[in-house]
């Protein structure tokens with residue numbers, strides 16, 4: 001169990017760094033939000049055609065951010081389950097999640113069989 005905890009904590013740290021790079025944590029909504037371009041840095045050159053690109057960048061950051069946030073939530077859940085018990089058990093059928101699966105993705109919530117059913 002301890003090795004998964006270490007892995008999860010390392011991954012959590014990386015994710016948080018990544019999130020902090022493209023967004024910020026909003027304490028009011030308890031949510032991560034992509035940083036608007038204006039807040040990133042005003043040192044970037046402003047010229048024609050730049051605005052559209054910027055908007056695109058923001059979209060891209062938003063979707064990257066929500067993907068990262070989902071991963072972060074999974075990891076935090078997994079860490080909580082390590083503390084509270086229930087880690088490594090499938091959320092759907094309650095059976096043990098395969099060791100190999102946890103090895104690849106320590107924040108897995110379901111066993112292989114259930115994952116295949118979901119997809």
Ligand SMILES: [Zn+2]
Nearest residue numbers: 090093111114
């Ligand atoms: Zn299952």
